[in-house]
Amino acid sequence: MNMLLKNTAAAMLLLAGIGSAAADDVIIQPEQDTVIREYVKKQPLASVKLPGVELNVGTALPETVEIHEVPNVKYRYVVVDNRTVLVDPGTRKIIKVYD
Template identity: 70%
Template sequence: MKLHLTTAAAGLLLLTGIGAATAQDVIIQPEQETVIREYVHKQPLASVEVPGVKLSIGSVLPDTVELHEVPNVKYRYVVVDNRTVIVDPGTRKIVQVIE
């Protein structure tokens, strides 16, 4: 019984660590965020609606949503529901929502 409890506790700690690591995989540096904000301000886009997608980190945008480049930044952006959404173009996952 003691061995099972120890194994379960170790497994829980491992899963918690994995969850924390994946949540922090993508970190947009403040300089990059400033570049993105300035670019979006100068190149305004019409806001689009994406039914059924929650605007949160890790959500995936469908292929029907056009992503737009920011020069010298690896991420793309789109304006959804009047909020700027930063997206990893390889996975189409939202990495940041800028208010």
């Protein structure tokens, strides 16, 4: 019985972790994505180099990187290594990488 309780508790903790990770996912609506893509095309930025930083969703950008506003969108963008990335300004984490 004791082993059953431990296994159940472990499973619940695992599922809670998965649920909180999924809650952090950012969903960009297609209309908003179109607005962002059009804006960054019209407002090109010089690319910055960030050696050792992988451009993956969830990677936090250093404070030294200037992120730029997209009007009427709560997210910001920057061009790193010739790739446009969308960033959550509160956490500075990459939420989308555009190719």
